[in-house]
Amino acid sequence: MICERAQLRIGVLFALPQERKPFRPIEAAQQNLIVHCSGAGRENAARGAQQLLAQGAQYLIVCGFGGGLVEEVMPGTLLLADQVLDGAASSPQVYKPNVELFWQAQQVAPPQVCLQIGPLATVNRVLLNSAEKSAFLQKLSAIYPEKPLGIDMESFGAAQVAAAHNCPWIVVRAITDGHRDSMPFDFNVLTDTQGRIRPFPLLLAVLKQPQNLPELLLLGKRAANAAKMLALYLQNLVAVLQEPLP
Template sequence: MVLQAQEGRLTTSSVRVLVATAVPAERDAVARAFAGPVDEVRLPGVSLHRTAGRYDLLAAGVGPALAAASTATALTAAALAGAPYGLVVSAGIAGGFPPDAPVGSLVVADEITAADLGAETAEGFLPVTELGFGTVTHRPPPALVRDLTAALDARAGVVLTVSTVTGSAERAALLRARHPRALAEAMEGFGVAEAAAAHGTPVLEIRAVSNPVGPRDRAAWRIGDALAALTEGFAGLAPVLEKWNPHDR
């Protein structure tokens, strides 16, 4: 992979990376990390923003189902065109579990876990895997997580995917008890990872913390700061990918 510096930003010349965010504001924050123009590429049902560095940015939608469907569309289109992606990144802002993931920090998932995919029983929650089918966790490439965490001064840990955002201290404590290594909670990572896995493509999840997981106090949210941290995170991604061996899973 050849890196080129343009106006203080980094672009990559050979790797193809699909970045899936939930909403356009997150997609645009990622785009600000890269030099050059952004071109719109329309596909059936989705629209990509293609950077000069050959990063394709997708506002995939909110929630794991829509994120999975949109990501799968982009992955399939690339494969049919004979130019498959080498990496998929789920990215955006998230709630962080205090005190380990404070507001403004970056989190890189070493596990992407569906926190509420399963069944409630008299004995408590059972993940779908304990019911005898499915999966609840995807693991990004360990070497890439390690190097990226060091480069970004980020924290590595479990990022939970939920279909309902936590709004109480009780549920935050319950999730943390089930997942002691959880650092952040978001709504799309597992869906993106499922689509990537179907194509045999490695996946990352990068989250910038905008608020604590727990009671929803919108006045305490720092969305602007989190989006700025997301931009800086992606500015540091390209040099890490230069050294990454895609065959090191």
């Protein structure tokens, strides 16, 4: 009698459906994946991580969109976090991924994907322009010895939960805006508690500032490309994560 080895259960945590969209065909081909969209923000991400662990996830991949804080982390780049910093803390709060899992994650980027490696900071709001990003970097330089290369709004919350449950985790963010880029509108007031765009307020914002519409369309194209690059990378990553870590 041949006993089949149980497949490793991999939890994949996105914030938003548009981050997940290009990954859906890969989900269908990988029966050992547990995928969840948590909504934006660290609290939603923490709840999403809890849900994936409750469903039996043995690894946790935290992924989605992010912003660049330095020149080399440009739109379309993927940032693999070697540490996740709390960007809202007044003293250092850091989580680092599992060494073996992180090593594997560095090896699998396909040729068309530009993978950068470095610290990522989690913030509580969208940083709207280069001035806000520069001020944020200056603030964190007084707290952390290494400056973050990028920002997001979820990863610290998810990493905190995974670490508390001794679940190996990694974070990879697909960059939609660079360090010099500005948001076309203030998405802090145009989204709901899940981070989803509210159509009517966005329409009003476009009517008030129609000159910003081309920038909004460009951001949409960049986000679609970033999600595509992320899916290509994740396809390779989940293919190699089939055995428990030593």
